Amino acid sequence: MQQTFDVFGYAHGHFSEVAWMGQNTNHLFPKPVVRKAVQAAMKEARYEEYPFASGLAELKSAMLEDFALPQAKVGITSGGTEALYMLTRALLSPGDEVISSDPTYLIIHKFIELSGATTVNHEIYAAPWRLTADRINNSITPKTRMILLIDPLNPLGSGYPESEVKAIAEIAHDKKLLLLNDVTYRDFADKHTLAATYAPEETVTVWSLSKNCGLAGLRIGGLFAAPDLFSKIWKYNTNDLGVNVLSQWAALAAMKVKKDVFPRIKSRTRANQRRIKKVVESVPGCSLPVYPSQGNMFVIDISQTGIDPQKLQQELLENHNVFLRGGNYLSPKFGNRFIRISFSNSTSDVERFSTAFPAAVQKLRGAPA
Numbered sequence: 001m002q003q004t005f006d007v008f009g010y011a012h013g014h015f016s017e018v019a020w021m022g023q024n025t026n027h028l029f030p031k032p033v034v035r036k037a038v039q040a041a042m043k044e045a046r047y048e049e050y051p052f053a054s055g056l057a058e059l060k061s062a063m064l065e066d067f068a069l070p071q072a073k074v075g076i077t078s079g080g081t082e083a084l085y086m087l088t089r090a091l092l093s094p095g096d097e098v099i100s101s102d103p104t105y106l107i108i109h110k111f112i113e114l115s116g117a118t119t120v121n122h123e124i125y126a127a128p129w130r131l132t133a134d135r136i137n138n139s140i141t142p143k144t145r146m147i148l149l150i151d152p153l154n155p156l157g158s159g160y161p162e163s164e165v166k167a168i169a170e171i172a173h174d175k176k177l178l179l180l181n182d183v184t185y186r187d188f189a190d191k192h193t194l195a196a197t198y199a200p201e202e203t204v205t206v207w208s209l210s211k212n213c214g215l216a217g218l219r220i221g222g223l224f225a226a227p228d229l230f231s232k233i234w235k236y237n238t239n240d241l242g243v244n245v246l247s248q249w250a251a252l253a254a255m256k257v258k259k260d261v262f263p264r265i266k267s268r269t270r271a272n273q274r275r276i277k278k279v280v281e282s283v284p285g286c287s288l289p290v291y292p293s294q295g296n297m298f299v300i301d302i303s304q305t306g307i308d309p310q311k312l313q314q315e316l317l318e319n320h321n322v323f324l325r326g327g328n329y330l331s332p333k334f335g336n337r338f339i340r341i342s343f344s345n346s347t348s349d350v351e352r353f354s355t356a357f358p359a360a361v362q363k364l365r366g367a368p369a
Contacts, residue, residue, distance in 0.1 A: 005314045011323050019349035022313075022323040024154065024185075024297045026344040028265045029214030029254065037253030038246050046249070051242030055222075059248055062255040063207065063222065069196055072205070073230040076243050080184055080208030080221035085111050086236040087204050087223060091178055092117040096145035098180075101131050103299075103331035105154045105182070117145065125334040129158040129290050133167035140171075146178040147171070149195055152185040155330045155340040157293025162193040169198035179203045184221075185295035187212040187262055188269060188344075192294075201226050204233065211296060211344070212262065213254035218247040265344065269296050272343035272350045279354045283361050289338075299327060299338040307364045309339045315364055320356035322349075 011018050020027065041047070054060075055076035063074050077083040084107070092098070094116030100109065102121040109119050122135050130153055149168055152159045160168075172179040172195075179202050181195040188211075196203040208221035220243065225233060273292055280286045285304035302309060309326035316322040327335035343350060 005318070007313060007317060007323075010317055014321060017321045018317070019322045019345065019352050021342050021345055021349060021353060022325040022340065023216070024211055024295070024342040024344070025216045026211050026214035026265070026296065027346060027349070028268055028344050029212075030257070030261055031214075033253050033257055034213075034215065034218075034250045037249045041246050041249040046245045049245075051245040051248060053240060053242045055243060056248045056252055059252045059255065062252060063224075066255065066258070067194065067205070067207070067224060069194070069200075069205070069224050071200060071226070072196065072224040073227050074222060074224050075230065075234055075237070076220070076222045076248065077237075078221075078239060078243050078247075079210060079219040080182070080206050080223075081107065082219075082239070083206045083221055083223040084108055084180075084182070085114075086238075087180065087206070087225075087233045088112050088115050088117075090233045090236045091204075091229075092145060095143060097141065097143040098146040098148055099131075099136050099139055099144060100148040101150075101153070102333055103155055103327065103335070104148070105150060106330060106332075108148060108150075108180075108182070119148075120144075121332075123333065124156070124158075125289070125331070125337070129153075129156050130160060130164075131168070133164060133171060136168060137171050140175055140177070144175070144177060146180055148180050148182070150182040150184075151192070151195075152189050152293070152295035154185065154295065155297060155299050155325075155327065155338075157290045157295045157298035159189050159192070159294030162191070165193040165195055166198045169195045169203065172202045173199045177202065180206065182206045184208045184211055185297075187258075188266055188296045189294040196224065201229070204229060209251050209254060213251065213258060214344075215247070215250060215254065218250055219244065220247040220251045268347075269344050272345065272347070273298075275350050275354065276341065276343060279357055283358050286361065296344040297340055297342040299340050301338050302361070303337040305361060305365060307361065309336060311364055312339055312360060315360045316356055320352070320360060322353050322356045324353075 096117035
């Protein structure tokens with residue numbers, strides 16, 4: 001029996017050699033900003049004491065200012081993932097239904113299922129490549145408890161216009177439903193609207209600094225919610241002694257400069273998108289369903305090539321040191337049609353992809369099924 005290729009084991013085992021374009025990580029945020037903050041906290045030996053349990057006040061203020069949600073309460077968690085776990089366990093019960101999509105970020109679905117709830121998945125692998133208020137409204141049943149609105153959407157890169165966010169938020173308000181607004185990639189969008197603007201009492205906004213500030217490995221994120229809703233969620237907080245102190249100081253330093261540096265980062269991601277588009281269009285059978293992306297990723301549809309995305313993932317990583325992700329973990333139905341690529345990367349990473357992708361597809365086209 002052939003052993004399954006350990007994609008993460010290989011990638012981490014060749015860490016400095018790999019072009020990391022498979023996990024939507026940001027390699028463009030100024031590295032000295034973060035390093036200086038962590039080094040200063042280390043020099044002061046802040047790691048010897050527990051963090052302030054409720055989080056750095058200055059960091060919480062910075063997040064409230066960045067999101068312009070002054071009436072909400074903010075909680076800091078070990079990455080946005082922990083916030084997602086907490087809120088699903090706190091707010092969902094066995095038998096509840098959550099309106100979601102396919103493709104989507106399926107880790108949230110896992111947390112929903114751990115709560116005993118289920119997802120109602122709208123197929124969105126077709127224009128407009130996102131949920132719509134009409135489809136959501138028509139699928140509400142007495143069991144519906146929550147709407148999952150990921151904006152911009154991982155993995156497709158599609159974004160929601162303000163009119164659609166407003167309409168979905170109004171449905172949540174009128175039907176007394178919870179609205180989970182995961183906005184991890186909002187800083188990469190041309191324009192972004194928070195659902196809490198229109199449904200402040202029903203919306204839980206989950207944020208992360210993994211992507212925008214390049215802090216994926218430090219695991220720092222959080223959530224916003226109205227006070228009553230926040231209290232229900234925070235009962236499930238397992239970090240009662242606080243989130244990693246080095247992560248918080250790094251996050252604060254990053255937030256102090258994000259407004260100034262992010263326009264350059266976004267400009268580079270858009271240039272990278274254009275380069276990737278040119279490469280993809282040169283390879284027969286490959287296409288970009290969503291372009292331009294409103295996040296720092298999109299999918300490359302390879303269904304017309306007959307190539308298994310998992311095999312393409314392995315070929316790119318093992319023989320070219322380019323790490324993309326097959327779509328299987330992002331879509332039960334459509335995952336065999338695409339591979340996901342992120343592009344908040346250096347120009348050299350994108351150029352390596354530009355050489356590797358056509359070569360890998362050409363090689364696998366001639367391989368036996």
